[in-house]
Amino acid sequence: MEYRRLGNTGLKVSALSFGAWVTFGTQVPLQQAKELLQASRDAGVNFFDNAEVYAKGKAEEIMGQAFKELGWKRSDLVISTKVFWGGEGPNDSGLSRKHIIEGTKASLTRLQLDYVDVLFCHRPDPNTPIEETVRAMNWVIDQGWALYWGTSEWSAEQLQEAWRVSERLGLIGPACEQPEYNMFARKKVEQEFKPIYESHGLGLTTWSPLASGILTGKYSGGSVPEGSRFALTDYKSMAEKKLVQKRAQVDAVDQLKPIAEQLGCSLAQLALAWCLKNPHVSTVITGSTRVEQIKENMAAMQVVPKITDELLKKIHDITEPTITA
Known part of the structure; x- marks a missing residue:
């Protein structure tokens, strides 16, 4: 495993990390979560990502209990969570000082932790002055x-x-x-943020490296395999958006298959390695429901040095016409 600095900080995070979105509390119970976390840790992963909104807090509960039962040394782990969507009440969401403080306390309780290494503002809040949010996040750090x-x-x-x-x-x-x-969502990272990497040393913990599974090739032809994310009831609308409205992306993945074959890797490994080629990326967050998936994902580290500038151009020629964000 490679460890990269998180932006301009001294904190080092594994280049590939593990996140609980979609899986923990929705598809994965505690025992299975422990197996997935252990497989990730065995591969050198030290960064684990969560959020108060994932499975309405259940994802944090499962991850926290799993960490407790696994008995890992806290200083070996880099754990993050996110606040924004905490409930239905008028002050249970957003980035007000009230919700940041109360939401963070609730997350720590569910995670059974004294602190998280990184606390994210899950989305921008147009209803709260950024100064209020900055002050609140600093207060949380001071505590x-x-x-x-x-x-x-x-x-x-x-x-x-x-x-x-x-x-x-x-x-x-x-x-x-x-x-x-x-490969289909590049504008913000590669264009919008370009001027600020040097000025502020922004670190990136990127999500959806497989474009919700499209870049694995399993949705080829627009089919939805049983047990996949898009087969879940809560993700039917996303399936419509990704597989029908953006069908060109599904078709583009088929054109990437020869490149993956040339490198001797899966499409998923190619997609992960492509993300890791960007030097501004501190860690790529992965998600899995099976230990076998984790092992496949972690093997993407060996693919990164094989992706030459020539291959990058081929990949971009295929995917650039389908970029939407």
């Missing part, structure tokens, strides 16, 4: 509930404002951003 804070799906302009506020007040700015990043 020792989080060591670093970051953002998820914020724009470059919103990040710049957060840093301006932080610098004016002598506070800590966001260390990292968690954007969607894959």
Whole structure:
């Protein structure tokens, strides 16, 4: 496993990490979660991602109990969670000082932890001044509930404002951003954020490297295999959006198969390795329901050095016409 710095911090995270979105509390119970976490740890993974909204808090509960039963040394782990969607009440969501503080306390209780390493603002909140959010995130750090804070799906302009506020007040700015990043979603990471990597050392903990499974090739022809994410009731609308409205992306994956064959890897490994080629990416968050998937994903590390500039151009020629974000 390779370990990369999280932006300009001294924190080192595994280049491939494990996230609980969709799986924990929805598809994966506690015992299976322990097996998946152990397989990830055996492969060198040290970064584990969660959020208060995942399975309405159940994902944090399962991960926290699994960590407790596995008995791992806390200093060996880098654990993150995200606040924004915490419930139905008028103050149970967003990035107000009230919800950030109460949401963080609730997440720590579910995770059975004294602190998380990274606390993310899960989305930008147009109803809360960024200064209020910056002050609240710094207060959480001052309490020792989080060591670093970051953002998820914020724009470059919103990040710049957060840093301006932080610098004016002598506070800590966001260390990292968690954007969607894959062959079909590239504009924010490769264009919008380009001017700020050098100025602020933004670290990236990217999600959806397989474009919700499309880049694995399992949805070839628009089919939905039993047991896949798009076969889940809660993801029917996403299946319509991804497999019907963006059918060109599904078809593009078939054109990537010869490249994967040339490299001697699966389409999933190719997609993960492609993400890792970007030097601004600190870690690529993966998700799995089976130990075999984790082993396949981790093997993508060996594919990264095989992707030459020539192969990158071939990949981009295939995928660029289908980029939507």
